[in-house]
Amino acid sequence: MIDLRLLREDPDRVRASQRARGEDVALVDSLLSADERRRSSGVRFDELRAEQKQLGKLIPKATAEEKAELLGRAEQLKADVKAADAERDAADAETQELLLRLGNLVHPDVPVGGEEDFVTLETHGTIRDFDAEGFAPKDHLELGQILGAIDVERGAKVSGSRFYFLTGVGALLELALVNAALAQATAAGFTPMLTPALVRPQSMAGTGFLGQASQDVYHLDKDDLYLVGTSEVPLAAYHMDEILDADKLPLRYAGFSPCFRREAGSHGKDTRGIFRVHQFDKVEMFSYVAPEDSQAEHQRLLEWEKQWLTSLELPFRVIDVASGDLGASAARKYDCEAWIPTQGKYRELTSTSDCTEFQSRRLAIRVRDGKQVKPLATLNGTLCAVPRTIVAILENHQQADGSVRVPEVLRPYLGGREVLEPVAK
Known part of the structure; x- marks a missing residue:
């Protein structure tokens, strides 16, 4: 597979390689989109987990009245973390599946064409x-x-x-x-x-x-x-x-x-x-x-x-x-x-x-x-x-x-x- 960082930095090069191979160029955009979802869902998961940990430290110190509110928030965070984790895993799986379908980057000196164009x-x-x-x-x-x-x-x-x-x-x-x-x-x-x-x-x-x-x-x-x-x-x-x-x-x-x-x-x-x-x-x-x-x-x-x-x-x-x-x-x-x-x-x-x-x-x-x-x-x-x-x-x-x-x-x-x-x- 190719380097995802290269794909993000120079998608036109990857598109050109796919085009030279006679393969699906739209795969590049699908992969970019899946990678963006993978990264954003990962950030979302990390933010929710950080908030969840912080909340865990506040609850023991809270008053009885505050604790009820914090426990309610903790229950909601638990559900949100679970959903974000599932979304991250799904985006990662889609990214890997699309990445495995992408061919290697063609060397720039390779002649372009089919079997008879050597x-x-x-x-x-x-x-x-x-x-x-x-x-x-x-x-x-x-x-x-x-x-x-x-x-x-x-x-x-x-x-x-x-x-x-x-x-x-x-x-x-x-x-x-x-x-x-x-x-x-x-x-x-x-x-x-x-x-x-x-x-x-x-x-x-x-x-x-x-x-x-x-x-x-x-x-x-x-x-x-x-x-x-x-x-x-x-x-x-x-x-x-x-x-x-x-x-x-x-x-x-x-x-x-x-x-x-x-x-x-x-x-x-x-x-x-x-x-x-x-x-x-x-x-x-x-x-x-x-x-x-x-x-x-x-x-x-x-x-x-x-x-x-x-x-x-x-x-x-x-x-x-x-x-x-x-x-x-x-x-x-x-x-x-x-x-x-x-x-x-x-x-x-x-x-x-x-x-x-x-x-x-x-x-x-x-x-x-x-x-x-x-x-x-x-x-x-x-x-x-x-x-x-x-x-x-x-x-x-x-x-x-x-x-x-x-x-x-x-x-x-x-x-x-x-x-x-x-x-x-």
Whole structure:
């Protein structure tokens, strides 16, 4: 959530952010009104309580005639205090409910618009010319079947559409990717973490995934637990309700977890293969930093993502995501999109978001700097979303006979294997 003081001091900035997101601008005025009622009812309650305490001191000293009048006033004050307390609680509850619906403030340099209004910041690598090489590229599913690596038919039989098995070298390739990604993150100073896949509502809400993103979340009604769509959620909630020491920052964690997404609203999109699925594994970077360091940390997370994709020898571009496509928690987000040959376009493989103080305020995570205690900043960055990375590797490193060259960075994790060979039918 944002700082209410900032809202009161500069409501136009908050309105502009809502407008850039394509969200309800009237929410800002509703929140200002609720906040004013909250503060005025709080003042009213304090005044009545002060009078009530003062009256309590006068009654024992009063004469019999005065005491009757004072006791009558005390009875009325008791009712007034109770009413003011209820009014204060109701106004506070309304303020918090409206505040939780408000997205993070969009960074002023973010391009304004929807999904297609991003700005390309840079491109890396060379897109292969398969025509010049004399063969048409196969898509990742055909390659996965040739290699004995992907089985979507049995995935659908067992679990339904958008589920799959990774088999043989497919399973080994996933493990190689996870180990290589964690090795890079550990070398960069991240603490590796295996995180829970189920979290409580306050963890999911605190990270901002029960608002506009709730339609993509799996909920277990019987237990009132949520399946995470990213280990960002447990990593953000890891220090919930804690005060951290400033000299311990930055704190950096690299979480590995299964991820679950309903993919609501994606009917008919990416139905072939394993690009868009309901369950996948992912290595996620997460940082806790001082608020003034968040933009620099955001650039560092992006550089680690670029280093990873470069090590996999993939052609990719970096985009500055437009305001309407940010998600509630992010003030700014960069995506790294790899080239997918059979689709003839770049597709998202990694992303990194600067969430400033938005999540830490909701999760009550603060930092002690001398005598001052204040919210800190949180940031996240996908290092390796496994299925999409497998898609990019298979398609970009395929050879004419259906084999796939293994990027050098992965070879130590595949027993030195340089090529994934087709399996005998």
